[in-house]
Amino acid sequence: MKHHCNRHWTASVLICAALAACGGSAEEERAFVASGGPDTPGASPAVAGAPVYRALSTAPLAEVSLAPSDVDFPNPERGFYRFATDPARITATSLDYVVADGQRLVYTPADLSAYRTRDLPSSYLTKLNTGFAHLRKQGLKAVVRFAYNYPSSEADYLNAQDATLSRVKRHIAQLQPVLQANADVIALVQGGFIGAWGEWHTSSNKLTSPANKIAVRDALLQAVPASRQIHLRYPRDLATWYPVPPTVAQLLAPSPTAAARIGQHNDCFLASPDDVGTYWSASPAESAALRTYAQQASAVTGTGGETCAPPVAAQARMACEDILREGAAYHMTYLNRDYYAGFFAQWQAGGCMAEVSRKLGYRMQLQAVAHSAVAAPGGLLAWRVSLSNEGWARPMNARGLALYLARSDNTTVALPLPGTDLRQLGPRESLQWSGEVPLPATLPPGSYRVFLGAPDASQALSTMPAYALRFANADTAITGVQWDAQSGRLALGTTLQVP
Template sequence: MSKNKLLPILAVLIVLILISYSGKKPEERITVKYTADFNSVFPNPERGWHNRRDVDGRNGDDDRDFSDVRAAGHTLVHSYLRLDDFRETDRIPQSYLDDLQEALDAVRAQGLKIILRPTYVWDEEHSVPEARILGHIEQINCVISANAEIINHLEAGYLGMWGEWHSGRYTELSNKREGDTRYRIVEKILNTTPNTIPIAMRYPMHLREILDELPVPEGSEPLTQTQRDRLGHHNDCFLFNEDDRGTYARKDLWFGDQTLNHQKQYTFDLITSYGGNKIMGGETCSPAIDRIENTQAEMAYANWSEININFWGEAINKWKNRMLPAIGNDPAESEFDRISRKLGYRLRLIDATFPTSATAGESFIISANLSNDGYAGIIKKRPIYLVFDNGTERYNIDLPEVDVRKWVSGCFQLKPQTVNLPLNMQSGEYKLALWIPDAAPKLQRRSEYSIRFANQNLWSESKGYNVLFESVRINP
């Protein structure tokens, strides 16, 4: 054999010898398939049924006890902030604000989040001037901002009966001057609260007015893209009749001659600049649900995240008594149970691919296929971590390129994520997990604020993460 032919063979032999002496084996990667849970109803943060409460002290000590909400498997409460007593005064008393702070402390203690709506009147029209409203917004939002981590979202409120932007001063859509006031009120709410808090508006026409139609009033600034992304919708007469009791009926200005279906499509098409869903919630408004057969379709089209379980009780009972056949991955069940499972997000892990061993200080690559079986995506920004936990040492490795808000309904991929393992990582066997905690440092270590996957035998309630594999070997 010639010398030239021997050289390539010798080169290969040298490489093989070097590999064998290095003591390293080729990385073994496996794909693990996970068992779905298509049936269970379990709590997850920032989604589901909300319980109506009054947290401003008007009903006594029961406003501080939310243990039954958590016991029912719910994670949200909703409260009006009744400002009736302050319609004639420019300043809200500190005692009222202190009482609100006590209530928010109680919400936090129970591992819940809250939806708030300020209102001046219950069953009458009010005439509180704009300047006074803006001053009250600033006071209220000082407390809200200090507790932003447990505010699920705000409903715009302040105007009209029940803060629903109808039947009162500044609510007439065709009045341009009142339109300027509405803009300034929304602008004030946005400017005096953190960008982490979404704002839901009652009527699509007011939402469209602010986002798409109304010229920016003199002295105001155009909304930033982040602020525009924060604005969503709450429908407080869901399925009452063809137009949801006027929710979609006002065609006199921005919607022109568009049909009701076109108006609904406007809300169905609402999406953020980063591709996620906007906040969508509300309630029924009478014992009647004239369009009950549209429940599933409209909740899915509009990406509902939450709804009132206390109002109206008769309407809720109609959902409980209406049986639905199995379809797709949904089992035969009551309409109530299907709503309970699918409100907001319901993340399910299909499979994941990763190595069963790795070396401290070197790279680790993971990818996965998932599905969101809920009506909507995750609304608020959250981190996601790849966790290595051996019971003594726990390493939380951030996946900074992943925005979980983009995980809207349907199947999607967690594209290959390459992370660098800590150089000082202790050798041994580790559980491998995915952890999606709250973004707020105060809440990150509380498992009730972390997201559970809809799979069997993955969730660790004590740790707040989803276990992908029981034993990954880390070599020194």
């Protein structure tokens, strides 16, 4: 199989390529053998002993007519999150309210206060696995944080207790199998463990020293699956460790670099001139440099967190123009819907709450889709997809596109489209991919309805509609373009004829 990014082609090009490969005459114009020779544009490489693909050279491309939509569709791994509970306490019904409200993300603060001086018992680890299983059944994903204290007030945090470095490292090692086994329903892991609320300040065990922070960072990088990001509280730490912000190439690499795996959660977004210590510095120039770094790094990793009670109300940036400007600048992917209410009231009054909800994270809007109208079993199906990202950030986790062929007897064939990792698409960017995918040699003849989907990368979740990405496109009765909620795929209103 073969794919191209930003490659333009037409049906006539495919016809010419086919005839050139076959040395075809006018009589052979209706059928050709795609042998995949080196001089055949767009053909798959020849493999000794491989079956010969047969396709119809005159097969037209089915072009799909698409319309945008402003509806705030629920989508996984982005948007407003709801405050849940310790993942070990999540039940089969405790998060029904999240699903009912149309959200797909929850924040689960795991409370390790009972284990500051001892190992995590197997019973707790078992309950964690059970809680994640309940998340999976309800179609939700979690922002996870483990901490040794959750002070009940802003004044209590000074007395908050955490654990020794050796105990922290032991606990992270114990949690590694749980994190690995449940990576499919973990959107990301926040640093946690150090200090009050696990926010990497006010440690009772000197865990905020540079060496101890690095030790906890490295333990987390080892325990958290490489497919998932870790978000830490302070941009100063990231800028110290990785002075050059990460690149998209580092993010998309088979083994992403540590810099591309670590983002930021800002837990006092917009609440004061320095976001209540987030960008604190002895000099205004350094504070400005930290903000610039955070904006550049978050273009790759995204940012999340919450607002908080402003220390001085007049200094908080609570207007619509503030959130719309800084949400885009810092590539906000997720935000706590349960705190702080004062900001939400201002956004509601200013008329931008719906736009904020739509813009958080990614928002993939299809511009054009085309595919072969006719293809033979064992032959190549040509495809082209153009789309744009209308959100504030690129997707945090890998996710690709797939075409689905459905017969009237409900038989469905999935055709993943190689090279279509949606993380390639940053905010306000557009991409076009095109290529060819082989059809199964045993594909029965007939007429197939064609669907486009963006399923979860996890095999366990790939067929669950709640975990499918929904495109920001409107249903159109005339063309037959319609979101199929039962499968989590977009019906393109087109068909593929298999002779």
